[in-house]
Amino acid sequence: MSYDDIRTYIGLLKQHAQTEHGINIHWPAINLASLRAVAHSQLASLQVADAVATSTHYAVKLSRFGLADPSYLALLRRHAYRHKGCFLGYGIKFLTRYDALTEKMPHLSAAFENW
Incomplete structure (x- = not known):
């Protein structure tokens, strides 16, 4: 961006x-x-943000074999910010509506199961 x-x-x-x-x-x-x-090596908080972004990427992006791995994202779920119990738009922010994304990417809901 x-x-x-x-x-x-x-x-x-x-x-x-x-x-x-x-x-x-x-x-x-x-x-x-x-x-x-700022280079992420200069700020620890950027390293954390990078780890979360990478975990989210691999949880929702299908590999060339058609697989996604939500396990890392599942480990982070208890740390995601929630407002009145809702993490979408708060702890996790998509630039496209979540329901529109899940129509195009049905596996996406599995990445956020039990959130």
């Missing part, structure tokens, strides 16, 4: 938050001017 894509996405979230789409973000914490690239 490019910086422009991130800025556009955050702007879209801000627009939707103003029209009561259930988006609850503490906007003073968002400073787009400070958006920058």
Whole structure:
């Protein structure tokens, strides 16, 4: 994702938050001017984010053999943030609606079984 894509996405979230789409973000914490690239070796929190992203990738992306491995993601489920018991949009955020994704990727629901 490019910086422009991130800025556009955050702007879209801000627009939707103003029209009561259930988006609850503490906007003073968002400073787009400070958006920058940092090598993950410089920040431990980026290493954690990288591990979570990689676990999610392998849990939902089918291999050339048509298999996905949700085991790593299953280990992370108890650590995912939830708002009122809901992890979608909070602990896990997809840029496409989850139900639309599961139509195209039926195996996706298995990755989030028992969440």
